Amino acid sequence: MSGNRLLVVFVAGLLAASAITGVAPLAAGNTAQDASPESYVIEQGTYCEPIEPLQTSQTVESFYDYRNHVTHPDTDPEDRQYSSYGTTHLQEDDTSILMLHEGTDGMSLVMVHDQLHGNSSGGIVTFDIVGLPSESEWVVQDDKYEAETNMVEWDSGDGWAYASWIWRDARTDGGAIQGGLGDEFAVTIQPGFNEASDFHENESLHDPEWHEDGEIDSWEFLSGDADDPERFELALDEPVTIRTGACDEPSVTYDRTDDGFTASVTGVSGGDPITLRPSNDSNDNGSFDRIDVTGLEEDAAFSFENGQPAGTDSPHEVASLSNLTVTSDHDDVSATVAFSVSADTLEEIGYHPEDVALYATDGTEWTESNATVVDDSGGSYQFEADVDSLEALVIAPTQDAEPIDEESDALPSPGVAHVAVSIATLLALAAVTRRYRGDR
Numbered sequence: 001m002s003g004n005r006l007l008v009v010f011v012a013g014l015l016a017a018s019a020i021t022g023v024a025p026l027a028a029g030n031t032a033q034d035a036s037p038e039s040y041v042i043e044q045g046t047y048c049e050p051i052e053p054l055q056t057s058q059t060v061e062s063f064y065d066y067r068n069h070v071t072h073p074d075t076d077p078e079d080r081q082y083s084s085y086g087t088t089h090l091q092e093d094d095t096s097i098l099m100l101h102e103g104t105d106g107m108s109l110v111m112v113h114d115q116l117h118g119n120s121s122g123g124i125v126t127f128d129i130v131g132l133p134s135e136s137e138w139v140v141q142d143d144k145y146e147a148e149t150n151m152v153e154w155d156s157g158d159g160w161a162y163a164s165w166i167w168r169d170a171r172t173d174g175g176a177i178q179g180g181l182g183d184e185f186a187v188t189i190q191p192g193f194n195e196a197s198d199f200h201e202n203e204s205l206h207d208p209e210w211h212e213d214g215e216i217d218s219w220e221f222l223s224g225d226a227d228d229p230e231r232f233e234l235a236l237d238e239p240v241t242i243r244t245g246a247c248d249e250p251s252v253t254y255d256r257t258d259d260g261f262t263a264s265v266t267g268v269s270g271g272d273p274i275t276l277r278p279s280n281d282s283n284d285n286g287s288f289d290r291i292d293v294t295g296l297e298e299d300a301a302f303s304f305e306n307g308q309p310a311g312t313d314s315p316h317e318v319a320s321l322s323n324l325t326v327t328s329d330h331d332d333v334s335a336t337v338a339f340s341v342s343a344d345t346l347e348e349i350g351y352h353p354e355d356v357a358l359y360a361t362d363g364t365e366w367t368e369s370n371a372t373v374v375d376d377s378g379g380s381y382q383f384e385a386d387v388d389s390l391e392a393l394v395i396a397p398t399q400d401a402e403p404i405d406e407e408s409d410a411l412p413s414p415g416v417a418h419v420a421v422s423i424a425t426l427l428a429l430a431a432v433t434r435r436y437r438g439d440r
Helices: 003-021 060-064 343-349 416-439
Strands: 040-044 047-051 095-103 106-113 122-130 137-142 153-157 160-168 173-178 186-193 218-223 230-234 240-244 251-256 260-266 274-276 286-294 300-306 322-328 334-342 356-361 366-370 372-375 380-387 392-397
Touching: 040 230, 047 218, 060 095, 060 106, 060 137, 060 173, 095 240, 106 122, 106 137, 122 173, 122 251, 137 153, 137 160, 160 173, 186 251, 240 251, 251 274, 260 274, 286 322, 286 392, 334 343, 334 356, 334 392, 343 380, 356 380, 366 380
Parallel strands: 095 218
Antiparallel strands: 040 047, 040 240, 095 106, 106 173, 122 160, 122 186, 137 173, 153 160, 186 240, 218 230, 251 260, 260 300, 274 286, 286 334, 300 322, 322 392, 334 380, 356 366, 356 392, 372 380
16 A cells, blocks of 8 residues: 555545544634734724734733732832832823733733822722623732722623722722733723712722822823833723724724623624624523624624523523523624533533534524534634524524433543544554555
8 A cells, every 4th residue: 555545544534533523623713813913903982093012021910010018028118009010100190091011921901090109199990891802801900909998899701801999199000901812802991980980979988088089180092112102192981992903994892781792883884794792691501702793784783681582482492501682773684603612511411512503593483503613622612603693692402413322432522532533543544554564
């Protein structure tokens, strides 16, 4: 048998074994999502400006350099004033600064309020940050320690992060978010400065007057040189969106509701595909990661609510893993939906990845769409499926799926199936080779 024929046997065996396991060989991934972004913009209303991350050779934690009695117990109290020491060259009195930081640990979103050892009285600010990648989390929290004088509130969920800060004179507050910002993203900050803060006239605080009625009167985005960046002035009372891409591309502004997210799409032209980030807080079994909407010819608004529309039954009475209700002022759109299901969930309910489908309804009937596995790393299976309507989406087993026989082998973990297939095929190839050599 020639080397070429052996290669044919190997490839055929790999494809056959993949079919047996029920997991198709994976593509390299969605290049639109996996490629590193080349440009960023900041938007507020009709204002848009190209921006650049501040690049340093530090982690974001070192760049921010937050110090208090817990983080620096052996330091002189004057050098641990519950503030950011690494950004003092960027700080200004009564000013909140915002920036992207690109360091040794990747891309982060950083915010710092006021100036350390400055002349301000203090302040109160609330940020609700919506549309974040699922991996995002607070990695720097100014302040985060146990004491009744620490009144800062922190919260987060899948796709959002929240903070309300209160600080006294000559100090700073703020934080940094990291995770998933190395890929494409669009994140909206809904600000609450001064009287718009959740802490304004909040008598439940330990000391509502801690900030001595100090105010933030300027909000700036910093871009470019980490030592002497360009500064873009922002309005204090309007949301700001930071995203990958260019100013002539469609924009999405997110807001958080009690049950999910809203997304307002502007600048649409020529049926551009629009990537939307739905909400996922209500269900750990399956998550909706991304919805790429096509067919929009004009600006549109979408509302994402976790759960199934009231009065609707599950599609074909299958047990759903996750539900999403989508309300829009545009009904004639189609979409590619990216979603995930954990390997533990599939094993618990006794189904293979190929048994997973996405169901969509236009309000009258459910349509089952084939779901393709595009990644199986990180303990979960990532799928994509095309749908022709968006009123409601359900992740569930296919209609003809049958649970795995309890006597059969357990469901392989993500990634393991491909390794097992490759090993088995290589062993088969080795056996064929040995036999061929023995026959010569």
